[in-house]
Amino acid sequence: MKEVLLGNEAIARGAWEAGVTFAAAYPGTPSTEILQNIKADYSKDIYCQWSPNEKTALEVAVGAAIAGARSLACMKHVGVNVAADPLFTAVYTGIRGGLVLVSADDPYLHSSQNEQDNRNYAKFSKIPMLEPSDSQEAKDFLKAAFEISEQFDTPVLFRTTTRINHSKGVVEVGSREERPKPTDLPRDVKKYTMLPGFARPKHPVIEEKLAKLKEYGVTSPLNRVEMGDTSLGIITSGISYAYAKEAVPGASFLKLGLTYPLPEALIRDFAQHVDRVVVVEELDPFLEEQVRLLGVEVSHGKDLFPIVGELEPGVVLEKLAGVKTAVPAAAAGLPTRPPVMCPGCSHRGVFHVLKKLKVFVSGDIGCYTLGALPPFNAMHACLCMGGSITMAHGISKVMAGSTDPLNRTVAVIGDSTFFHSGITGLIDMIWNGGNSVVMIQDNRITAMTGGQQTPGTGQTLMGAEAPQIDIEKLVLTLGVKPANVRVVNAYDLKQVETVLKEELSKPEPSVVITKDPCVLNYRIKDRPMKVDPEACTACKQCLQVSCIALSMQGQGDERKASIDPNFCTGCTVCSQVCKFDAIQQA
Amino acid sequence: MNTINFLLCGVGGQGVLLASTILAKAALRQGLDVKGGEVHGMAQRGGAVVSHMRIGEKVYSPLVPMGQCDFLVGFEPLEAARNAHWVRPSGLLLYNTYRVNPSTVAAGLAEYPEDLEQQLAQFPCRKRMIPASDLAQKAGDIRAANAVMAGALSRHLEFPLEVWERAVAESVPPKVLEINREAFRLGREAGA
Numbered sequence: 001m002k003e004v005l006l007g008n009e010a011i012a013r014g015a016w017e018a019g020v021t022f023a024a025a026y027p028g029t030p031s032t033e034i035l036q037n038i039k040a041d042y043s044k045d046i047y048c049q050w051s052p053n054e055k056t057a058l059e060v061a062v063g064a065a066i067a068g069a070r071s072l073a074c075m076k077h078v079g080v081n082v083a084a085d086p087l088f089t090a091v092y093t094g095i096r097g098g099l100v101l102v103s104a105d106d107p108y109l110h111s112s113q114n115e116q117d118n119r120n121y122a123k124f125s126k127i128p129m130l131e132p133s134d135s136q137e138a139k140d141f142l143k144a145a146f147e148i149s150e151q152f153d154t155p156v157l158f159r160t161t162t163r164i165n166h167s168k169g170v171v172e173v174g175s176r177e178e179r180p181k182p183t184d185l186p187r188d189v190k191k192y193t194m195l196p197g198f199a200r201p202k203h204p205v206i207e208e209k210l211a212k213l214k215e216y217g218v219t220s221p222l223n224r225v226e227m228g229d230t231s232l233g234i235i236t237s238g239i240s241y242a243y244a245k246e247a248v249p250g251a252s253f254l255k256l257g258l259t260y261p262l263p264e265a266l267i268r269d270f271a272q273h274v275d276r277v278v279v280v281e282e283l284d285p286f287l288e289e290q291v292r293l294l295g296v297e298v299s300h301g302k303d304l305f306p307i308v309g310e311l312e313p314g315v316v317l318e319k320l321a322g323v324k325t326a327v328p329a330a331a332a333g334l335p336t337r338p339p340v341m342c343p344g345c346s347h348r349g350v351f352h353v354l355k356k357l358k359v360f361v362s363g364d365i366g367c368y369t370l371g372a373l374p375p376f377n378a379m380h381a382c383l384c385m386g387g388s389i390t391m392a393h394g395i396s397k398v399m400a401g402s403t404d405p406l407n408r409t410v411a412v413i414g415d416s417t418f419f420h421s422g423i424t425g426l427i428d429m430i431w432n433g434g435n436s437v438v439m440i441q442d443n444r445i446t447a448m449t450g451g452q453q454t455p456g457t458g459q460t461l462m463g464a465e466a467p468q469i470d471i472e473k474l475v476l477t478l479g480v481k482p483a484n485v486r487v488v489n490a491y492d493l494k495q496v497e498t499v500l501k502e503e504l505s506k507p508e509p510s511v512v513i514t515k516d517p518c519v520l521n522y523r524i525k526d527r528p529m530k531v532d533p534e535a536c537t538a539c540k541q542c543l544q545v546s547c548i549a550l551s552m553q554g555q556g557d558e559r560k561a562s563i564d565p566n567f568c569t570g571c572t573v574c575s576q577v578c579k580f581d582a583i584q585q586a
Numbered sequence: 587m588n589t590i591n592f593l594l595c596g597v598g599g600q601g602v603l604l605a606s607t608i609l610a611k612a613a614l615r616q617g618l619d620v621k622g623g624e625v626h627g628m629a630q631r632g633g634a635v636v637s638h639m640r641i642g643e644k645v646y647s648p649l650v651p652m653g654q655c656d657f658l659v660g661f662e663p664l665e666a667a668r669n670a671h672w673v674r675p676s677g678l679l680l681y682n683t684y685r686v687n688p689s690t691v692a693a694g695l696a697e698y699p700e701d702l703e704q705q706l707a708q709f710p711c712r713k714r715m716i717p718a719s720d721l722a723q724k725a726g727d728i729r730a731a732n733a734v735m736a737g738a739l740s741r742h743l744e745f746p747l748e749v750w751e752r753a754v755a756e757s758v759p760p761k762v763l764e765i766n767r768e769a770f771r772l773g774r775e776a777g778a
Contacts, residue, residue, distance in 0.1 A: 550692050
């Protein structure tokens with residue numbers, strides 16, 4: 001049967017068809033929907049869980065694989081940086097049941113903090129890598145990945161990009177390969193315990209496996225030669241294949257699905273049968289460099305295609321076929337429409353206060369990163385998941401001698417991010433005598449990726465009830481003084497300001513917690529606010545809270561602030577910033 | 587048949603992706619190949635959203651090449667104008683007349699352009715305004731504007747009505763199906 005599936009839906013389907021019984025992930029665009037779909041459609045057969053971070057997700061998946069289950073770990077590209085530690089050694093231990101790590105890369109950083117090409121991880125960690133080109137292959141290749149994993153006793157890297165994960169395509173779906181449930185748990189100390197003496201002999205084994213995988217790739221259907229016009233031979237993989245095939249359908253193609261290690265003999269053979277070789281790939285010259293190292297002459301690669309950003313099909317068409325489509329100029333001078341905190345979002349009031357206090361705000365990855373944008377401009381650094389607290393600590397240590405309030409630091413972090421890797425940062429700060437204020441904005445959900453459970457929500461991905469980790473008690477246990485742990489109402493601007501000022505004056509770490517839930521996920525809507533046009537002076541102060549429910553309406557003297565009741569949730573933040581009492585609940 | 591290229595654009599939260607799903611399912615039931623790409627995540631609510639959709643006998647790339655879009659479905663006038671240059675001169679631009687302020691406008695940092703119609707007039711493609719949000723309200727919920735737009739688009743493709751109706755039924759939650767059916771019907775009337 002055929003269905004239209006998003007790449008991520010196809011990966012979930014592939015996991016089910018492959019007989020996977022264990023899946024773990026930390027949500028992150030563009031990988032999130034893989035586990036969401038496993039939960040929605042296949043959780044009868046597949047145990048699935050959100051893990052606090054990608055390192056723990058991969059580690060539990062390794063454990064499940066050692067126990068004999070086919071196991072899946074999913075994350076976005078930067079998540080693999082977090083999981084790199086277990087990854088590099090899981091290649092040494094090998095697996096028992098198949099283990100596949102999905103790395104969903106994000107060229108052009110549609111929603112990421114950097115642009116990295118995780119194909120490099122395959123080479124660096126010595127792990128075989130598969131790259132699908134569309135939804136059908138996303139499903140089929142995932143099954144192949146498990147077969148390779150078990151045949152070669154190694155984890156497999158399954159590398160996708162946003163345009164695979166978030167593309168829809170037609171998929172012929174199949175049935176599930178039922179696998180016997182493991183019944184024994186054998187002890188194999190030398191295989192799974194990486195003491196130096198046991199790990200040392202593993203490295204040559206890994207090199208042997210890679211050599212065998214090179215041979216495997218020569219005849220594997222994952223790598224496909226499509227001979228056409230031999231004047232142009234294109235070596236490509238992933239989404240780049242789709243763009244190149246569309247641009248020059250009549251050319252000869254070496255379409256690689258197993259992109260590490262490369263099938264040397266196949267590449268040499270292909271190159272001999274075409275007049276010139278062009279490598280078409282997105283981001284790094286990963287294939288090009290390896291092909292060149294084989295001594296194969298590459299006519300064009302990164303000299304034609306950009307090393308930065310997403311490959312654009314129009315560029316591929318132009319460079320390969322010389323066809324340039326005339327495109328009219330875009331409409332000029334239109335206002336931009338950046339993502340924005342939702343009406344009623346509990347982060348809004350906090351950033352309004354932080355802006356007023358003029359402190360240095362060290363931020364983290366989440367909806368609240370939007371506090372960096374105008375009109376708030378109230379976040380001054382953001383590095384990575386969990387980095388807010390540690391950066392603030394480093395900055396405050398350097399600025400320790402300063403009495404200027406401008407040099408005081410506040411770290412802003414969400415609940416999911418705090419559980420991800422903020423906890424260890426807070427331990428660092430407490431241990432090393434820091435004095436930053438850490439604001440944990442606990443909105444009871446992983447909001448930015450669309451609302452996934454966290455260790456604080458009292459529910460697992462599978463819907464089971466779970467203990468709610470109490471952030472307040474946790475930070476007390478870590479050693480923050482009870483007097484310095486404050487819980488505030490995010491919508492009470494005066495309270496937030498007073499408490500922050502008090503905590504900023506202290507010489508030791510403080511934690512200020514908001515517990516107001518995400519309005520979107522918890523569908524919170526109160527009576528909307530209303531502007532009294534008599535009282536409104538059109539000072540536009542309310543617009544400074546950046547809420548799309550608010551705008552100025554009317555002309556000349558009649559121009560007044562106005563609130564769209566369709567959007568307003570009645571959070572009252574705008575009424576608190578109005579100096580003329582012009583905004584009241586309707 | 588040649589590949590038909592669609593671009594659906596609007597504001598996060600308007601249901602652009604659901605409308606893309608309806609189109610994709612309808613095309614699949616017609617036995618066509620379908621590919622499409624979308625961007626979401628990063629608190630996209632309130633931000634600009636674009637979804638590419640391509641249907642034909644065999645489609646390779648999920649992305650529509652710039653300047654080769656046959657149908658642009660704009661869920662919001664400003665977003666329609668922002669993407670109008672993707673449309674072929676022979677293409678059609680359908681857009682919802684209901685405005686949603688960008689945060690930059692709500693914050694007083696920019697003005698919502700009053701000359702959007704003139705701006706759009708510079709593009710050679712055909713244009714059709716659809717009061718989709720009003721029609722959705724009439725159908726029972728302003729949030730069904732995406733079904734109205736899908737209905738309006740359906741008038742311009744030669745798929746049987748029952749294929750569309752099935753695609754709608756398979757794409758929306760059962761409890762709002764009646765509203766979405768009605769919204770689709772009103773859109774189909776208005777889209778001619």
